[in-house]
Every structure is written in C-alpha cells, then in structure tokens.
Amino acid sequence: MQIKRTGIVLSPNKQRVVLRPFQPPGDDRILRVIARVSTLSEAEVDNVLANVLEEFHGRHQKPKAFFERRFREIRQHLLTDAPLSENRKLLLGAYFTQEYALESAALFNPSLVWHPDQTNLPSGSRRFAMSLRAVGEGHISSIVFRSGTISQNLQVKIDEPVRFVTTPRYVPDKCYENDLFRRKLIELGLGTPFTYEVLEALPSEFTLDQLETRLKIDLREQRSRHAELVPLVDQVIILAKSNYEIQYTPDHELSERVIFPFSPTETNGIEDARFVHFHDDDGNARYYATYSAYDGQMVLPQLLETKDFLQFKMHTLNGPAVSNKGMALFPRKINGHYAMLGRQDGEHLFLMYSDMLYFWHTKELIIKPTNPWEYVQMGNCGSPIEIDAGWLVLTHGVGPMRKYCIGAMLLDLEDPSKTIARLHEPLITPNEVEREGYVPNVVYTCGALVHENHLIIPYAMSDYATTFATIEVSELLANMS
Incomplete structure (x- = not known):
C-alpha cells in the first residue's frame, strides 16, 4: 500500500494580519492614554492619524470602521460628554487597536468539505472548502479557511488567499430558547431556584441583553444573598456567551474569514475543527464542525453550525458523554439518531447516539488500541465518510516516542x-x-474527502504546516483486515 504525496505545502504566513482590540491592563492606563491624546491639537490629531492610515494602508480593509468601533467601546472611559472631532475619535480608536498575525507560528490540522458553490468548474472537478488551525502570538489558535479544486485526474489546486483577513460581525441579539437554556443549566449544575426564577420571568426566546438585565434585577432583589449568587450569575452569563453568532458578507472571500476566540471558554484558542456536510432526513443540509474550546485551564467540546460559511452559530455541547477532545459527527442520522465518534477517556474510540444534537448522554467503547503504533492512544481523524462498503474512518494512533500516525x-x-x-x-x-x-513526529488530519474513488487527505506535518496525499479507496480497503 502506497499513498501518493502531492508535494503541496501550506506554510504559516506571518504577513496575514488581522485587526484586534488592544486593551492596556487596568482602567488607569486606559484613562492616561485618553488623557494624552486629549492634549493634542486638532492639527496634531490630523497629522498622527494620517501617518497611521498611510503606514497601514493596504494591510486591512476598512480600518476606519474598526477604529470607529473601538472608540465606541472605550468611550465609557471619557470624563465628559463634550463633542469630539471625527479624526480624534478615529485616533483614539487606533490607540486601542493592534495587528495580530494569526498564523505566524503554525497552520495545521486541516479539514475538508465540498464547497457550497460548485458552479463554473470543468467536468469532473469539484471545489472544496478547507478549515485550518492557525496559531499566532501567545499560542492562540483560531480557525482560518482556504478554498481550492480537485480535478478529475486528482490534481489538487489551492486558491491564492487574499491579503486581507477580516474579523466578523458579532451578532449581539442572538436569541436563546428558554427550554434549551434551562436544560443546559441543569447539565452544568447551575439549575437552582434562583436561575429557574430568572428564566420564568423571560419569554420563550430571549436575548443576552434581556438575560443580563433580568439577572441584575433578581440579584438586587436578593441583596442578602449577593455574595453567594454573584458566582452563579457569572457562570450563567459565561454559558450564554459561549453560544453566539458571527456573520460575514458575500464580498468577503473565504480565505478572508476567520473564527477567532470570542467567548469566555475560548480565550486561549479554538482548536481542531472537524467539519462535516450534514444531510438531514428532510433533505435539508448544513455544515457542522466539532471543535475544542480552550480557556487556558479546561478543554470544552463545542459545535459550530453554518449553511454558507457566512453566518456561523456556536453552541456548547452538553451531557455526561461530552468530554475530552476529538468529537466527530457522522454526516447523517443513523436509524433516526444523531451519531458521533469521540475519545472520552483520551485513549479509546467511543460511539455516541442522541436524539438532541447538543445533548449527549450515552457512549459505547468500540475500538481499543491494538497495534504497536497506537498503543499510547487512538482517536478519529475527522468525521466518518460514507462509502458503499461502510463508514470509512481515518484514525490517529500514538506509539513510541509519542509518534503520531494516521x-x-x-x-x-x-x-x-x-x-x-x-x-x-x-x-x-x-x-x-x-x-x-x-511538535516533531506528528501527522494529523481533521477530515478528508472521496473524489473519483480516491481518498483525498489533507494533513498536518508536525503541527507546523499542511500538505496533501491521495490513495485509491479500493487499494485502501484491500489492505484492511
């Protein structure tokens, strides 16, 4: 059995930068920066801002819009409501903005799905969308994207990524389903008379703003228990903020989009998204991706949902069967149930079923490490692929010297x-x-595709860069036993 390596290498590119908020530590520092900018004359403001815009011209789309948004976010620190010139607002926003090279350190752990747009292609070719784990300053992981095509004769071509990387629009008025939110509180041990009372005062669908307002009202009404209830309130808000939406518009190229850590559970990174094109029993289809949210102490499995790679919904996964890393959803229901593979104990491969996509209560051990190259641990390398012979599952195994193989x-x-x-x-x-x-001696993937009876495998090389390999499915099956 011989895989065919394509020779394609996607390396991290330190030139791809994105605008991110910059927040000096402590309110006093923020106030001092604002005060210093306030001492500038209007002519000096115009000159400094012009220099900033000239120096960073061509590196970002619509930087002024970002500066305006940052000014709105820090204007609460202004000492008066005295009107400011537009240029002073923009300059203040620039002082609280920074560039972040999101893939300066690594570009790895890829996942492939067929692109939602399959128009204007030669016969036999298909367009794919690929997610990758990008690592930048501070070892913060985010999800970035590339597109490309696979021809009838298995030639893989990656589209040149655009120079810009643009942060998405956060959707602050996301609605939460009351019953579903109550269920999540119970799963996390946050179901108490206090939280039930809060939910009873909210409509069947509510926004984050409505939830926060209601929590503050009920907290004020129970002043005697304030110290006891504040940690509970904080945890409820963290749960709500872990379920959010972001949006891009069609004028943003796929390679321009990034899913950067946003919620409190993601502060140290979003890791290893496993995308799958899921087809429901009613004929509807959408993309899901399981990923790991990391807050610096704990890894939490999460689920991303999108129909078009423009609007993304992030959800927490809940239930006693949800633990550890490496969850991978099957591309359709099996016997009427959602199904997922996971590595709950960090060592073996488990199968889970559920009637609710976001709640998983049961698990069954199905695969144990059997061969010397997987004695340390094994797990999936992406969602199962349906072929005539069965569910084709790529796995990873860890052997001597912590060497990873696929x-x-x-x-x-x-x-x-x-x-x-x-x-x-x-x-x-x-x-x-x-x-x-x-990380030496590692090959790893988060999802492959079958095209023209060949398995197309994108995979990471030692947690640094990404490449591709192919193998005929029939040859692969013939070597199994």
Whole structure:
C-alpha cells in the first residue's frame, strides 16, 4: 500500500494580519492614554492619524470602521460628554487597536468539505472548502479557511488567499430558547431556584441583553444573598456567551474569514475543527464542525453550525458523554439518531447516539488500541465518510516516542459499533521532511474527502504546516483486515 504525496505545502504566513482590540491592563492606563491624546491639537490629531492610515494602508480593509468601533467601546472611559472631532475619535480608536498575525507560528490540522458553490468548474472537478488551525502570538489558535479544486485526474489546486483577513460581525441579539437554556443549566449544575426564577420571568426566546438585565434585577432583589449568587450569575452569563453568532458578507472571500476566540471558554484558542456536510432526513443540509474550546485551564467540546460559511452559530455541547477532545459527527442520522465518534477517556474510540444534537448522554467503547503504533492512544481523524462498503474512518494512533500516525478503519453502515476491518499498518507515517516542526513526529488530519474513488487527505506535518496525499479507496480497503 502506497499513498501518493502531492508535494503541496501550506506554510504559516506571518504577513496575514488581522485587526484586534488592544486593551492596556487596568482602567488607569486606559484613562492616561485618553488623557494624552486629549492634549493634542486638532492639527496634531490630523497629522498622527494620517501617518497611521498611510503606514497601514493596504494591510486591512476598512480600518476606519474598526477604529470607529473601538472608540465606541472605550468611550465609557471619557470624563465628559463634550463633542469630539471625527479624526480624534478615529485616533483614539487606533490607540486601542493592534495587528495580530494569526498564523505566524503554525497552520495545521486541516479539514475538508465540498464547497457550497460548485458552479463554473470543468467536468469532473469539484471545489472544496478547507478549515485550518492557525496559531499566532501567545499560542492562540483560531480557525482560518482556504478554498481550492480537485480535478478529475486528482490534481489538487489551492486558491491564492487574499491579503486581507477580516474579523466578523458579532451578532449581539442572538436569541436563546428558554427550554434549551434551562436544560443546559441543569447539565452544568447551575439549575437552582434562583436561575429557574430568572428564566420564568423571560419569554420563550430571549436575548443576552434581556438575560443580563433580568439577572441584575433578581440579584438586587436578593441583596442578602449577593455574595453567594454573584458566582452563579457569572457562570450563567459565561454559558450564554459561549453560544453566539458571527456573520460575514458575500464580498468577503473565504480565505478572508476567520473564527477567532470570542467567548469566555475560548480565550486561549479554538482548536481542531472537524467539519462535516450534514444531510438531514428532510433533505435539508448544513455544515457542522466539532471543535475544542480552550480557556487556558479546561478543554470544552463545542459545535459550530453554518449553511454558507457566512453566518456561523456556536453552541456548547452538553451531557455526561461530552468530554475530552476529538468529537466527530457522522454526516447523517443513523436509524433516526444523531451519531458521533469521540475519545472520552483520551485513549479509546467511543460511539455516541442522541436524539438532541447538543445533548449527549450515552457512549459505547468500540475500538481499543491494538497495534504497536497506537498503543499510547487512538482517536478519529475527522468525521466518518460514507462509502458503499461502510463508514470509512481515518484514525490517529500514538506509539513510541509519542509518534503520531494516521490509520483507517471501516465500520458497519447500519451499526457503526461493528468494526468490519481496520489497517494494521499506518496509512501515513511522518517521513524525514514531515517529522520536523513545532511538535516533531506528528501527522494529523481533521477530515478528508472521496473524489473519483480516491481518498483525498489533507494533513498536518508536525503541527507546523499542511500538505496533501491521495490513495485509491479500493487499494485502501484491500489492505484492511
């Protein structure tokens, strides 16, 4: 069995920068910066702002709009309501803005799905959308995107990414379903008479603003329990902010879009998105991606949802079966149930079923490390791929010297708890070029595709860069037992 390496390498690009808020530590520092800018004459303000706009021209789209937004976010620190010139507002916004090179350190752990736009392509070619984990300053991970095509003769072509990276618009008025939110509170141990009373005062669908207002009212009414209830209120707000929406517009190219950590549970990164094009029983289809949210102490599995890669909804995953990393959703329901693979104990592969996409209560151990190259641990490398022979699952195994290899197995279509066959030798093992990187001796993927009866595998090389390999499906199956 021989995979075919394409020679394509996607390396991290330190030139791709995005505008991010800059917040000096402490309100006193913020006030002093504002005070210093306030001492400038209008002519000096115009001159400094012109220099900023000239120096950073061509590096960002609509920087003035970002400066305006930052000014609105810090204007609460102004000492008076005296009117300011537009240029002074923009300059204040610029002082509280920074560039962030989101993929300066690494670009890895890719996931492939077919692009929602398949128009204007040669016969036999298909367009794909690829997500990647980008790592920048402070080892903060975010999700970035690339697009490309795979021709009939398996030529993989990556579209040149645009120079700009643009942050999305956060949707502050996202509605929460009251019943669903109550269920999530119970799962997290936050279901108390106080929180139930708050929810009872809210409509069947409510916004974050309505929730925060209601929490403040009920907290004021129970002043005697203030110290006891404040931590509970904080946790409820964290849960709400972990379920949010972001939006892009069609004029933003796919490679221009980024999903940067936003919620409190994501402060230290969004890791390893596993995208899947999910088809429901009613014929509707959408993309989901399981990913790991990291706040610096704890890893939480989350679920992303989008129909078009323009509007993204982020949801918490809940239930006793949701733990550890590496969740991967099947692309359709199985016998009327959602199904997902996971590595709940960090070592073995489990199968889960649920009637509710965001709640998972049961798990079943289906695969144990069996071969020497997977004795330390094993898990999935993306969502299962449906082929005539069964569910094709790419796996990862960790062996001596913490070396990661990619394997594969075949699960029964009607009962994925049954293993039909599996590889007993790795499909991809790091070669001399691939073993050097941020984390040596690692190859890893978060999702592949089948095209023209060939498996197209994007994979990371030692947590640094990304490449592609292909293998004929029939050859792969013939080497399983």
